[in-house]
Amino acid sequence: MYKKVAVSLLSGLLVFSSSASALVFAARNEQKDENYALIQKHDNNMLEKSVSQSDLVGKKKLAMQAARAAFSKKNQEKYVPGELIVKYKNNTVSTKVRTKHSLKSLKKLKAIDAEVVKVQTGTSMDSQMEKLEADPSVEYVQPNYLYKPSALPNDPSFNQLWGLHNTGQKIADSIGATDMDIDYPEAMQEFHKLANPSQTVVAVIDTGVDINHPDLQGDIWTNPGEIANNGKDDDGNGYVDDVHGWDFLHHDNSVFDAADGDEHGTHVAGTIAASSNNGLGVTGIAPNVKIMPLKFIGPDGGSTADAISAIDYAAKMGVKISNNSWGGSDYDQALKDAIERSNMLFVTAAGNDGKNIDYYPDYPASFTSPNIISVAAIDNTGKLANFSNYGTRGVDIAAPGVSILSTVPKKLEAGVSAQINNSANQYKAIVNGFGFENMTSTDGPEAFKKALDYLGVTAASKILLVQDDESDDGYPNFLKKYEELLKQAGVSTYKEVTVSTDNSGPDLGILSSYDTVIWFSGYAMGNQYPTLTNNDLTSLDQFLKKGQKSLILSGEDLLYQNEDSSFVTNTLSLHITGEGAARTAVGVPGTIYDGAKYPLGYAPYTDYFTSNNTNLAKINLIFPAETNYNDAYEYFDGTSMATPHVTGVAALLAGKYPSFDAEQLKKILLASGDNLSSLNTKISGGKKLNAYKALTYFRPTVGQVTERSNSVTGTAEPGATVTIKIGGRQYTAVADRDGHFTVAIPVQKAGTILSVSAGYTGDVVSVKVVDVTVPAVTITNTVSNLSKEVIGKTEAGATITVVIGSASYKAVANSARSFKVFIPVQKAGTKLTVTAKDAAGHVSSVKTITVVDKIPPASIKVKSVSNLSKTVSGLTEKSASITVVAGSKKYYGKADSYGNFKVGISVQKAGAKLTVTAKDAASNARSVPVTVTDKRPPAAPKLKTVVKSTTKNLSGTAESGSMIVVKVGHKTVGTTKTDSHGKFKVKIKAQKKKTVLTVTATDKAKNVSKTTKIKVK
Structure with a gap:
């Protein structure tokens, strides 16, 4: 016997409950609190904005943005095998070096005076580099690195995937914390360095998966042993034509059934494996994955037996990893046995009840099986989602699980409003899967008035307005909105009743006093218990059946957990088929909304329904079927959304380490996470998923190695053997229980390359010995x-x-x-x-x-010094010290601030040699020679001759070498030069008596003596 559970495929964990020996699984999100966070702060006028504005708060209608591809700051780095770049020292003959080391020249790098060389085949790159570094002719050597641009995916909504790359972007009214993500871009740089990553098949054990979704169709597993549609079990595994997986719910090979919705499995698959860089929608985590859809859950749940069949199928087909976003509170030994028998990594959701599963278990998350990882959800700020289960024993790790955008099937037609007319019992009703508050300021009053007119409401009608939208999360109510709607419809007289959170509304005694009851639920959909209690259902049922009564039920998820009640299925004649995000509602011909078109605002839990009896209930508003996948992306919340993040990273690890089993993969995933304080007391280890750290888990961290170091220290996996290779030698040690290691090595010169590995030898860290000596100058x-x-x-x-x-x-x-x-x-x-x-x-x-002064004074200008001078004066550098040297004597002075100087000396003979020196403050000196000039006139000539009128020669004495000039008046009448003894004789013409003759002597310096006068006798 099956116990039915309400279905909600929008988001969240798939839960199950049991009775007797059978189990039924269903998909729903118990709390949905995080979806409500998207709509807090919205007031009663929220829907006066256009539909496009509702996208700002996370509505499903995703406006695809222009493709973007931005190069990351870090270039992917590899090096060309067998090639090195060698820089030679000056004056080195490169051919000698190449010959010595058996190298082949490939290319000259003239700009840096280096060359690309080919290492001899079979020679270790490390040892060759070490030899070249030791060669005195080589300045340096390095690998020939290969740089490639590393771009973020060009999928237009990649920037909405905060779980992969959180830049602090705003998602559904929540501003993220930068880098609160799984480090996807960094992980992809690491993953793309792998030469040949293994393809990994991941089983999505869930609802069906829309394998025709453009973002998934290239990432769906194809059974290599099966020939499509030949009606045979080609591979002998017991399933006919299981080309892409199997539907264990309907027992056929159709892994997607549009009528079942199958949103949940499609959403999960997109997070794991949506195609990257295809210019569409979103990006999946693992580019090496093929999704194996294994459907066992439908609108009414799924059974333990079908779940086990799906697990066994996956195991039989060699699947190593499965994603399981479902669970429930009942212990199931058979399920546990199947999980353990599969030996696959079984990634499962912790659950969405906000409870501690250490005390209130949720399975399969609470199983202690070694191959299970249970996953909690965090939001984009790093906080544990308020709906997420937790437990320091029962939950292993956390991952992004709030406002997660991923793939969903394109939508089928869905009824979202109905008009009920039971003429036999004489009652009418209008039932909306959304609220009138979700409509625009124009459409809401119009639709509300049409509903009242259909019910026959007049100004005289007795109306009761039931406000049942009180939220236990403090979200606003819409009482004023409905008061305004009544006023606009011309209704001024009515009564109001407010229902406290999770309590029953007015009973039959109260209801019976009114003709029409308008009951709205607003944001009460997030409360712990159903909005309409059993008492409410009974009261409303009896109220309508009294006859001449009418009812409006308005609000998303208003009938939640009452889908199979007699009130819904019989009294209202409706069948609830599911729920989903609101879009544009179109009126159905022949109904009160014929010809209407109402774009709805944010309403993520709009109820979908069909009529059980079209004579009683007619669908009057529908969401038309979507014709393409342009809008086939939605935001979901739940640990169900966190789980595929872990699954995707596990698949990356399996691609890198194809031989690793489930426990090895689990160990890496849990040990490599980021510590979050918000998780310390909530989950085991207190960590969130980190894809980059998982892929580099075996890569040791190494401390600085200097040219003085005689050991290498760092951290690695506890107990791992750490190996350090230097050239052809290696040195080892074992990491202690805390993961610390110290490996003794010989002291190495700066620039030496050390290769460090720990445990799994595929991850090697190259460490360069650094120079720590500060240069001296x-x-x-x-x-x-x-x-x-x-x-x-x-x-x-x-x-x-x-x-x-x-x-x-x-x-x-x-x-x-x-x-x-x-x-x-x-x-x-x-x-x-x-x-x-x-x-x-x-x-x-x-x-x-x-800077020191080495320039002597620019010049020394000395005034003429004569044999009459008692000073030496002139001009030179200001403040210079002046020295005058005259023979053995020195005379001193100093230039003033203008450079003028005057130095006292004794009178010098004409022709004497003086040296004048100017010395500046820096003792730079400049000297100039000075010759003493003759400025002293010779003595007047002395005549020995008595001059008569007959005298024709005059004789006498004067300064030796002087010129004797005899004049009569101004006329020169005779000249001569004295001899070395000063004697002279000068010829003159005979002069008349009484003529006066003047005689002068002019020395070599042109000094003229005084005149000697003589009168002719």
């Missing part, structure tokens, strides 16, 4: 106001920077550690700073240089 030249370079010594290869004011000048030290930095000539006293930065980024201490 020595300046070997004196930098003066004549210098054009700074010369010195530092670490080879270090970059030298000389800073002068705001300008900087650089050079690189050569292999001999020498450097020369060219600079403009600077003024004396200028401050220069010099630093050296080596290849490891270490910067020397700052060396400050003051």
Whole structure:
């Protein structure tokens, strides 16, 4: 005997309950709290906005955005096998190096004076690099890295997948916490480095999967042993034509039944494997996955037997991983046995009841089977979703499970409103699967008035307005909205009753006093218990059957958990077929809404129904069937949505480690997660899923290794053997119980490459020995106001920077550690700073240089010094010290602030040699010679001759070498030159008596003596 459970395929965990020996599974989300979070803050005027605005709060109608592909900041890095780049030192003959190491030149890199070489086949790259590094002719060697652009997927809604890549984007009114995701882009960079990842088949044991969805059709498993549609069991597994899986509910090979909805399984499959970079919709986590749809759940649930059959099928077909977003509270040994017997990694949802399953178990999540992983849900801020089950023993890990966008089937036609007219019992009713508050400000009053007119409501009618939308989560009610609707319909007299959360409404005694009851539920759909209680159903049923009564039921999920009640199926003659997100409702011909078209606002739990008796109940509004998959993407909440995130990452791991079993995969997934404080007391380990860390789990973390290190430290899997390879040698140690390791190694020179692996040897970390020595700088030249370079010594290869004011000048030290930095000539006293930065980024201490003065005073201008002078004066550099050297004597002075100087000396002989020196403050000196000039006139000539009128020669004495000039008036009458003794004789013409002659002597310096006068006798 089966116990029926209400169905809600919009989101959430698939739950089951049992009676006697049978189990029935059903899909629903008990709490749906997170979906309500999408609509908090919406007031009564919410629907006065256009339908497109409802997308802003997470409505299913996804407006596809333009494709985007942005290069990530990190380029995928590989290197060309067998190739190295070698940089030779100056003056090295490359052919000698190549010959020595058996290398082949492939390409010259002239720009950097290097070359690409081919390593001899069979030679270890590590050992070859080590040999080249040790070669004194080689400056450096490195792999020939291969760079590729690493793009985010171009699927237009990738930016809505916060669980994969959380940039802090706003999803359904919730602003995310940056990087609160599974590190999908980083994981993809890592995954795409794999040369040949294994294809992994994942069984989605669930409702059906729409294998024709454009974002899934290329990722569906095909049975290689089956020939399609030949009516035979070609592979002998007991199932005929099981080409893409099997439907254990209907016992056929159709893994998708549109009439059943099959949204849940399709949504799960999309999170795991939706095609990436196809320009459509969303991106699945695992590009190496093929989905095997195994349907065992329908609108009314699924049985344990069918669940076990699906598990056994998957195991028989060699599936290693299955996704199981369903469960319930009853222990089921047979199910447990099937799960354990399968040996597959069985990823299952923890459940959506907000309870601690350590004390209130939920199965299969609470089974202790070693191959089970149970998954809780977190939101985009890292908090445990308020609907998510938890338990430090029963739940293993958390993953994104709130507002998860993924694939769904295109929609079938669905009835969402009905008009009931039971003429036999004389009652009428209008039942909406949504609320009038979900309609626009124009459409709502129109539709409401048509409903009242259909019911025959007049101004005289006695009307009771039942406000049953009180929410235990504090969401707003819509009482004012319905008051306004009544007012716009011309109704001014009515009574109001407010129903407290989870309580029964007015009883039959109250209801019977009224002609029409308008009962609305608003956001009460999220309350713990059904909106309409059993008492409510009985009262409403009896109220209508009194005759001449009418009823309006308005609100999404208003009939939740009462779908199979007599009130719904008989009194209202309706069959609830499911629920889903609202879209545009279209009026059905021949009904009160004939010709209407009502775009609805956000209403994620709109009830879908059909008529059990079209003579009594007519569907008057429908959601038309969708003709394409453009809108076949929806946001769902639930641990069901968290589960496929874990499944997808497990599939990535299986692609990397195809030999790993379920327990090995589980161990990596749980150990590699990110610690979240919000989960510390909620789930075992307190971690959320991290795809990148899972893929790099066996990659040890290694501390810095310097040229002084004699050991390598780091962390790895506890108990793992850590191996370090340096060239052809290797060194090992075992990680302790905390995962720490220390491996002793010989001290290595900077730049040496170490290969570190731990446990599984497929993951190797290359570590470069770093230089930790801070370079020292020595300046070997004196930098003066004549210098054009700074010369010195530092670490080879270090970059030298000389800073002068705001300008900087650089050079690189050569292999001999020498450097020369060219600079403009600077003024004396200028401050220069010099630093050296080596290849490891270490910067020397700052060396400050003051430019010294090496320029002597520009000039010395000395005024003429004669044999009459008692000073030496002139002009030179201001404040310079002046020294005058005259023979053995020195005379001192100092230039003033203008450069003028005057130094006292003793009178010097004409022709004496003086040296005048000016010395500046830096002791730079400039000297000039000075010859003392003759400024002293010779003595007047002395005549020995008595001049008569007959005298024709005059004789006498004067300064030796002087010129004797005899004049009569202004006329020269005779000249001669004295001999070395000063004697002279000058010829003249005879002069008349009494003529006056003047005689002068002019020395070599042109000094003229006083005149000697003589009168002719």
